[in-house]
Amino acid sequence: YMAIEKASQAVVDEPLQSVPDHLRDSHYKGAEKLGRGIGYKYPHNYNGHYIQQEYLEHEQTFYEPSDEGFEQNIKTTMKKRRSNQK
Incomplete structure (x- = not known):
């Protein structure tokens, strides 16, 4: 939401x-x-x-997973993917 x-x-x-x-x-x-x-x-x-690449003219973050339930898994996966790109 x-x-x-x-x-x-x-x-x-x-x-x-x-x-x-x-x-x-x-x-x-x-x-x-x-x-x-x-x-x-x-x-x-x-x-x-x-x-990782530019998808919008100005970088924006819409979804920020919490540390609750399955979102914790999503957060971990997102961090891992981003760190692998550097």
């Missing part, structure tokens, strides 16, 4: 963020000239299907 609220508020606060160039469509003639798709890392090609 809290993550949805944060994401909804982000849309209200800044509704029009640009899509980073490496995420933009690169399947047309001239895309490379515009820098589209250059440097994109396909997450499924990486261990755990995770790769």
Whole structure:
């Protein structure tokens, strides 16, 4: 619930963020000239299907797992994945 609220508020606060160039469509003639798709890392090609890269114009965190129940496992997994990327 809290993550949805944060994401909804982000849309209200800044509704029009640009899509980073490496995420933009690169399947047309001239895309490379515009820098589209250059440097994109396909997450499924990486261990755990995770790769740290820019997905939003401004870095934002919407979901922050707690230390309760299954969220504790999620928190541990997220920390592990992020530390493996450095």
